[in-house]
Amino acid sequence: MVILSTKELNKKQLALFDQKKFALIHADFIKIKWLKFVGNKINECLIFTSKNAVKSVLKSKNIEALKDKDCFCVGEKTKKLLETNGFHVIRHEKDANTLAETICEKYFQKTFTFFSGNLRKEILPKKLLDKKIRLEEITTYKTILQPKRIVLETAAILFFSPSAVESFLEKNTIQNQVCFCIGNTTAQSLEKNSTSIATDKIIIANEPSVESVIEEVIHYYNS
Template sequence: MVVLSTKELSKKQITLLDKKKFALVHADFIKIKTLNFSLDQINENLIFTSKNAVKSILKNKDVNSVTSKKCFCVGEKTKRFLEKNSFNVIDFASDAYSLAEKIIEKYFNQKFTFFSGTIRKDILPKKLIEKGVFFNEIQVYKTVLQPKNIIIETNAILFFSPSAVESYLQKNKINNQTCFCIGKTTAKALEDISETSELNIVIASQPSIESVIEEVIKYNN
């Protein structure tokens, strides 16, 4: 079985597939670039929906001015990365919709700053706006698409973001492959963008690369 990952995997992640005798093709279909931004107008609560946003904040010369703020994030890996870098995580959720629901339910009267990328879904900000939660948004990184034409025949495709879905579909089509997605947002992007009428999509139980790989292994046992 040939597995295509739209993100380059680490040696440890590759080993998980090697043990099960999968053939792997992997390449980065997107690239992240840190933007110039100011941390002058930051509210007491910070929202991160990706690890990329955290990495961009850490590169800012004024990062020490925000480490004392309260953080809300998507994904356990992002949570651990924030805590590793001395941020205080108050709450987190598995996806943007669930995080927005938590903020609306438990932290409605507080003010937030949402750190985002140039290509982001409207799920979280739209939900907060609808419910009157005060927040400002700062774009801290740029997502650059890096589409590649895949000639080899594949059986499974791994997607880790809506941007990677868009990048892949610029030069390729989905035929009979099973698509493994890191979360609901990525799966929705696949359904919206793909021209294939019937897609076979499997969503990981947790928003992590390892969880996506686990689903591939489980699916083919």
């Protein structure tokens, strides 16, 4: 059985697959370019919806001043990366929509700076601005598509971002493959951009992590 991952996996992640059962193709369908940014006017709290935003901020010259701020983020891995580097995370959620709802309900009196990528979705900023919550946004990285034509027939495809979905579909189509997604926004991008895929062929991971996506693959084919 051939499985395609639209992200290059590390040795530990590859080891999770049964090599006798799965033949794996893995390659990066996107790449990240870090952007220089000025962070002189930062609000009370910081928002991160991806590890890439955290990695970019860690390169900032003002990093120590930023560590005094309370953080809100998406995903356990993003939370761990922030805390490992001395940040204080007071709330994390599984996706941007849930985080936005939490902020609007419980933290609407605070002000926020959102560190994001150039292709970020409108979900979070729109919800906060609709509630008149003060939000400044700083673009800290750029996502560049790296589409590749896949010739081999695959049984399943692993997607880790809406950008990877877009990149894959530039040179490929989805036939009858099962698609495993890291989160709801990635799944929604798949539904929006590929009319040929059936809803029951889209599997969403329980947690927004690479390992959780792999766990879903193993469970699906072992059940």
